[in-house]
Amino acid sequence: MDLGLLADNTVWKVLAAVADILVVSYLIYRVLLLIRGTRAQQVLVGLALVGIAFFASKFLQLHTLSWIFDNFIGSFLLLVIVVFQHDIRRGLSRVGRRPFFGGVAYGQGAYLVDELTRAAEAMSRDKIGAIILLEREADLSELAETGIRIDGRVSTGLIVQTFMPPGPLHDGAAIIQQGRLTAGAVFLPLTQNPRLDPSLGTRHRAAVGATEEVDAVAIVVSEERGQISIAEGGALTRDLDPAMLRKVLTRYFGPRTVRVAKERRTDDKRRDSGRQTGV
Numbered sequence: 579m580d581l582g583l584l585a586d587n588t589v590w591k592v593l594a595a596v597a598d599i600l601v602v603s604y605l606i607y608r609v610l611l612l613i614r615g616t617r618a619q620q621v622l623v624g625l626a627l628v629g630i631a632f633f634a635s636k637f638l639q640l641h642t643l644s645w646i647f648d649n650f651i652g653s654f655l656l657l658v659i660v661v662f663q664h665d666i667r668r669g670l671s672r673v674g675r676r677p678f679f680g681g682v683a684y685g686q687g688a689y690l691v692d693e694l695t696r697a698a699e700a701m702s703r704d705k706i707g708a709i710i711l712l713e714r715e716a717d718l719s720e721l722a723e724t725g726i727r728i729d730g731r732v733s734t735g736l737i738v739q740t741f742m743p744p745g746p747l748h749d750g751a752a753i754i755q756q757g758r759l760t761a762g763a764v765f766l767p768l769t770q771n772p773r774l775d776p777s778l779g780t781r782h783r784a785a786v787g788a789t790e791e792v793d794a795v796a797i798v799v800s801e802e803r804g805q806i807s808i809a810e811g812g813a814l815t816r817d818l819d820p821a822m823l824r825k826v827l828t829r830y831f832g833p834r835t836v837r838v839a840k841e842r843r844t845d846d847k848r849r850d851s852g853r854q855t856g857v
Contacts, residue, residue, distance in 0.1 A: 690732055690757055691827045697737035698797055698806050699820040707801030708741040709751040709781045711766065712831065716792035718760075722753045725764030732759050741799075751784065751796075767791060771812065778814075785809035795830055797823070 632647040650657075694710070701708050711718065726747060730736050732754055740762050741748045747762035754760070768780065769787035785796035790812035798807040807816040808826055818826070 687831050688828075690754075690831055691824060693732050693734050693737070694797065694827055695820050695824045696734040698799055698823055700734065700738050701741060701799045702804040702806050702820075705801055705804040706738065706741050706743070706799065707748070707781060708737075708797070708799040709766070709785055710737065710797040711751050711753050711764070711785075711788055712795045712797070713753070713755040714793045714795065714830070716794060718753050718755055718792065718794060721764055721766070721788075721792075722755065722761035725750060725753065725761040728752075728759050728762050730759050732757060751788070769812070774814070782807060782809075782814060786812055786814050789813075795827075797827075 628647070628650070632644075632651060635643040635647055694712075698708075698710075700706075711721070728736075728740070728747075736759055737752065739745070740752050740759070750763035751766050752759055752762045753764055766784040766788040768783045769790055771786060771790075774783065774786065779800070779802075781798050781800070785798045785807070786809050788794060789796055789809045794810075796809040798809065799805070800807070805816060806818045806820075806823055807814055808818060808823065809815075810830075815826070
């Protein structure tokens with residue numbers, strides 16, 4: 579037997595196995611990034627628990643439960659496609675698209691915070707109702723397409739004018755992506771959270787509902803009282819003054835946040851380069 583040929587085959591099999599593991603790991607990583615901050619993340623956790631229960635029923639020989647899970651797992655692929663159809667469509671649309679902070683230069687984060695704070699303060703003073711949804715990790719392009727296209731650089735005047743009644747854009751949400759106001763008159767899904775204050779109006783419920791669905795931050799200005807609120811992750815913080823609003827927005831979109839995001843992307847690129855060169 580040719581020992582050299584056997585050794586070559588063994589090395590090739592090991593390299594192929596390593597490449598297979600790396601590709602699958604990368605695909606899983608990208609899927610987790612795609613669903614992070616969306617309701618699909620919670621669904622995925624639920625499916626993982628179902629999988630654990632399936633193997634536990636096999637191990638404990640719970641025959642009836644195993645039969646139920648066998649039938650469930652049989653249609654698992656179809657279930658995944660149905661449950662994650664919106665996320666799959668969003669993921670395909672994001673191929674080659676730069677992340678949020680890729681389109682915001684260092685220093686523009688502070689500009690965005692300043693303009694949003696001034697606009698919220700002006701609308702609060704004049705009691706102009708508004709809801710502004712700011713993109714973070716989740717792509718809001720699908721939501722933006724349901725409204726009226728604007729695509730203008732964020733400014734205090736543009737935001738205030740967007741919500742000035744009786745204009746065509748004041749009834750609905752404005753969406754900000756990559757430092758630009760991309761759409762207005764967007765209608766957001768309302769939350770079904772029964773624990774919310776019953777006195778909250780449609781704007782506040784839409785802000786909470788949108789941030790439950792996607793990783794975004796929503797600014798709400800009450801038309802009745804001029805109260806400024808902010809929603810994130812399905813949680814609503816009410817009655818903010820301009821200073822508090824600026825502080826919260828700086829935490830999410832300020833210069834330090836942009837810098838940290840850039841450093842993280844640079845480190846990822848260095849690690850990828852190191853893997854490719856074998857360092």
